[in-house]
Amino acid sequence: MVVGGAIIWALVVGLLLYAGHARREPITARKASWLILGGGVAFPVIVLFCLLAYAVWLMPQIRPFMPALMDNKPQIEATGEQFWWRLRYLDDGGNTAFETANELRLPVGERTTFRLKAADVIHSFWIPSLGGKMDMIPGRDNVLSLEPTKTGVYRAPCAEFCGTSHALMAFSVIVMERPDFDAWRQSRIEAAAMPQPAHPGRDLFFRHGCAACHTIAGTPAIGRIGPDLTRIGERQTIAAGTLANTKDNIARFIREPDAIKPGVEMPAFGMLPDGDIEAIAAWLGGLK
Amino acid sequence: MRWIKEIETFWTLFTAPTVWALHFLVCYVAVAVYCAKQGALAMSFETMRWLLGGITVAALAVIVLSAWLAWRQWGFGTEVPPHDAPTQDDRRKFQGFATLLLSGLSFVSVLYVTVPLFFIGACQS
Numbered sequence: 001m002v003v004g005g006a007i008i009w010a011l012v013v014g015l016l017l018y019a020g021h022a023r024r025e026p027i028t029a030r031k032a033s034w035l036i037l038g039g040g041v042a043f044p045v046i047v048l049f050c051l052l053a054y055a056v057w058l059m060p061q062i063r064p065f066m067p068a069l070m071d072n073k074p075q076i077e078a079t080g081e082q083f084w085w086r087l088r089y090l091d092d093g094g095n096t097a098f099e100t101a102n103e104l105r106l107p108v109g110e111r112t113t114f115r116l117k118a119a120d121v122i123h124s125f126w127i128p129s130l131g132g133k134m135d136m137i138p139g140r141d142n143v144l145s146l147e148p149t150k151t152g153v154y155r156a157p158c159a160e161f162c163g164t165s166h167a168l169m170a171f172s173v174i175v176m177e178r179p180d181f182d183a184w185r186q187s188r189i190e191a192a193a194m195p196q197p198a199h200p201g202r203d204l205f206f207r208h209g210c211a212a213c214h215t216i217a218g219t220p221a222i223g224r225i226g227p228d229l230t231r232i233g234e235r236q237t238i239a240a241g242t243l244a245n246t247k248d249n250i251a252r253f254i255r256e257p258d259a260i261k262p263g264v265e266m267p268a269f270g271m272l273p274d275g276d277i278e279a280i281a282a283w284l285g286g287l288k
Numbered sequence: 289m290r291w292i293k294e295i296e297t298f299w300t301l302f303t304a305p306t307v308w309a310l311h312f313l314v315c316y317v318a319v320a321v322y323c324a325k326q327g328a329l330a331m332s333f334e335t336m337r338w339l340l341g342g343i344t345v346a347a348l349a350v351i352v353l354s355a356w357l358a359w360r361q362w363g364f365g366t367e368v369p370p371h372d373a374p375t376q377d378d379r380r381k382f383q384g385f386a387t388l389l390l391s392g393l394s395f396v397s398v399l400y401v402t403v404p405l406f407f408i409g410a411c412q413s
Contacts, residue, residue, distance in 0.1 A: 056407045
């Protein structure tokens with residue numbers, strides 16, 4: 001794309017210089033009409049035809065709704081919620097293998113197919129570095145597939161206004177080598193069977209009712225309303241791409257979530273003793 | 289075909305764009321209806337593709353005919369535009385030239401509308 005743009009730029013500048021410096025000699029009417037016909041009609045018609053054909057040819061790969069391409073079943077189900085992302089990794093049978101939130105991990109060099117949903121209002125799923133956006137519409141399943149070609153960490157904002165904290169709704173995408181991805185995926189599946197060791201923060205988490213909304217694999221917490229917090233300590237950010245993942249920020253979010261994300265569903269827990277909040281934040285931040 | 293040169297109506301001017309519009313409608317409506325009633329019609333997508341291909345060829349033929357008549361009306365390009373004198377002859381030549389250009393535009397447009405026919409594999413599920 002850059003090379004193509006550079007060539008066109010050089011051509012335009014070259015023509016400009018030529019027009020400025022060439023001797024002004026009128027060309028014949030015949031030559032002029034061929035120039036108009038060639039440069040004004042034939043050239044754009046052919047170029048546009050090629051570009052159109054290329055774009056139409058490309059389309060089914062980006063939007064795999066054709067039965068022929070439906071063989072690659074959705075591997076991840078992403079649901080937009082106000083104002084976070086529910087991400088379910090699916091097994092071969094299409095059932096949920098495990099759930100996570102606000103951080104996506106993908107294998108590099110492979111096409112991953114997503115099923116996109118929305119729980120409340122229209123959101124839009126967009127990882128700018130990996131491809132185009134697609135709306136997440138309540139009551140409808142949209143299918144999108146993406147193929148990352150480079151490992152790294154990418155940011156993905158919500159691309160459809162969805163409420164007061166729309167601008168604070170993002171997720172991070174970590175593109176990994178296949179073996180690393182498999183190891184991570186396997187460890188996440190096994191996490192459900194690995195009991196989390198005792199910790200003062202763990203007891204407080206349950207005593208103050210956090211488990212009513214949040215799930216943490218390996219504990220009795222199976223709340224479905226809020227984001228899954230399994231291994232929240234390994235994520236890049238908290239509060240759906242809003243704050244750096246530090247224990248202080250986790251504590252701050254527990255204390256005043258609505259000050260950080262206006263319109264957030266989670267109630268503020270500022271009435272809890274500071275020590276309790278710190279302990280819960282320390283425990284959550286250490287879940288890796 | 290002498291009457292073609294005598295005709296004093298705007299309708300010839302619109303022939304090619306009308307064919308383009310009809311071709312566009314037929315392509316899109318046909319595929320939409322076919323895909324909506326997939327089970328009810330005993331017709332494969334390939335048949336559909338060939339059918340629309342045939343309609344495209346017919347549309348292109350009508351446009352070429354319109355262009356040829358326009359070229360004729362323009363006097364086979366013996367005189368160059370602008371035909372802006374207030375005479376019947378210039379009016380006819382102007383209309384012929386305009387029709388020829390519109391026919392060219394419509395020809396290209398019909399081709400562009402046809403491009404997806406080559407790439408669509410099946411109906412959206």
